[in-house]
Amino acid sequence: AMTTSGPPSQSEPSPLSAIDWRDGTPYASRFDDLYFSADDPCGEVQHTFLNGTDFETLCQKPKLTVAETGFGTGLNFLEAWAVWESTASPGSTLDFVSVEAFPMPRADLARAHATFPQHASRAAALQHQWPGALPGAHRLTFATGRVRLLLLIGDVAQQFQQHQFQADAWFLDGFAPAKNPDMWRPEVFDHIARLSAPGARLATFSAAGIVKHGLRTVGFQVEKRPGFGRKRHCLSARLSQAPKQGPVSDPWYVLPPPVPKQARMAVIGDGIAGCAMVHALRLAGRDPIHIGGMNSRDYAASRLPRAVISPKLVRGDQPFPVFWRQAFLDAIRVLDGLDGLDGDIWKGPRGVLMPAGSDTLKDQQDQLLQYLNWPLDDLRPVLADEASDLLGRPCPGGLYVPKAGTIDPQALCRALTPPPTLRADITRIARHEDQWRLSDTNGDTVCRADTVILACGPGAVPLLPDLQDGFGLRIGSGQLFTADSQAQQGCAVMADGYVTAIEPDGRLTAGSTMQGMQSLGPVPIDPAQTTALQQRLGTLLPSIEDKTLTPWTGLRCDTVAHLPLCGPVQDITAFEGLYGGLRQGKPPSRMDPAHYLPGLYTLTGLGSRGFQAAFLLADHLTALLDGRISPLPAATADALLPCRFQIRLLRKG
16 A cells, blocks of 8 residues: 655665666556656657647636646656646646655656656756655745646545645546556545546546546546557546535635735735745735835844754644644755855755754654654754764764754845835724725825735734734744854754854854743843853853854744644634634534635744745745645645634634
8 A cells, every 4th residue: 555655765765666767767666567658758648648638728727727646757747837838828827736655766757857858947947846755745836936836745545635726637647557556546536526626627548447437436527539659548538517525614714715916915024924925926926015114123033143944843644743844844945946046045054953862852753753754865863973073062862854954034035035115114904995004103004905914923913903812923032142153163953942053154043042922122132041041052052252142132923823824814703793603512514604804814923933934834825815726735724724713712612
């Protein structure tokens, strides 16, 4: 049976994903089958899948969604992208979703792609972002955001069950049913129908009886076509009845429709959330008004000198661990892409050490390694000797994350977007004549907009509607310091606090303290906090020159559930009326769909890991605004909705 586990390393494939090569063609020993026809692989894709779904006609759609079973070498994706690129109109988009249980090591992928020189630049872009055997959902973006590939690594039914989309076309390209029956189970066909747009087209190389029967059972009209080359037949199909709906979700998960491209949109905030949001919107062809604060510059967390990008690793498949794992891997891909432009985002040696300072922690790390089963290129155990070499000073063994590291937050924000369009402290937003009016401290109107996104960290708290217990948001402060060290260059370390990578000039940043509820405004420096931080870090902090020590303070904003807020903001009065029955235990299934405030969204509460959460959240929110596929599993997206705290209050009664 398929598993979501993968090879221990992309450089050394295990038998699980072993690729053999037969006369220059990749062969999967597990399934005793070739990845593509040795004769004319591109011709076969064009005949079977593109002609079989009338793909060129589908490319006229302004938003085209294609889904696939069996990514393999990615040839179907590369061919579809090439045809779409040459036929689609400017401003249109392609979302391609593909599931793969046994992803190829990158070296084999590159070798396979060498067979298709006409796809050289597209293939190189795919290889560069290739996640390898990391389980779960991976968002890969191409063609300045117009083409998005959502790669789902794992069992086909499990992965499709977690996601929500409507495919206009399907390519069924798993290995043949006789060799890989898991790919053609009845539940897989059920998911295909549920995830299809009305009238969806479908094509597959297999004309086996089990495939025809499976498709007809879920509502497809199936037609046999001549096969390509030595294959006698292939199939094409069209969904002829209304798509099967999954289980009805709670009514507050029925979100507002997409926002028209011509809508006037404003993003408040120029920290990492605001910059990531503006960047994502501009990639999507929108031109938002970007408003940066004035006073907030005195306390904004995104102005800290350095930040460590290090994963929040927790076992489990609930939204919390799933979101933070996906956010970390997504951030690495984004940061590597942006850093390639001018090379000043990553600082000092890459990699983050997580020392196991006790037997209990060592046991937890062992269990985590076993549970995650990430490739060694992404997470591996290290003994004390290697840990000390990587750090440049004595350190117990633990876990090492090679692709994590230290970034320059200001360089990152500059790479994402130019300075804000407007500088003003927005202290009030109000609906006026079908638009939002944004006012400053003097009550003067700064601008009007159809749609407003609050992405201003703690500054979102006073701008959100007034709700008892708020939106679960908490404003806290943190203190850290920079200093010069005599230590040689070493990677970053994350334990009870962190020390960034030591840069070539010996500079380092160490953090961070956490203080409870704060009001908006500058945070005074507390020398006692610096001393306590130095003591807490102990020997992980190298000796520093005291006269160079410079403390820094700022505010951070998180939620009581440690998951950000991302999505439309509800009309709290309407919610009270619609869902007040929850207090008496009435079933949500009998309640009406939600009322959201027209055109108000938020992206805030990112906590202490904003520099890795912002990109995935901004893409998700942009997808909601555009009516494109979210990169997030549905349960994770629901767990980020701002209305969740009001629903929780109503349920508590």
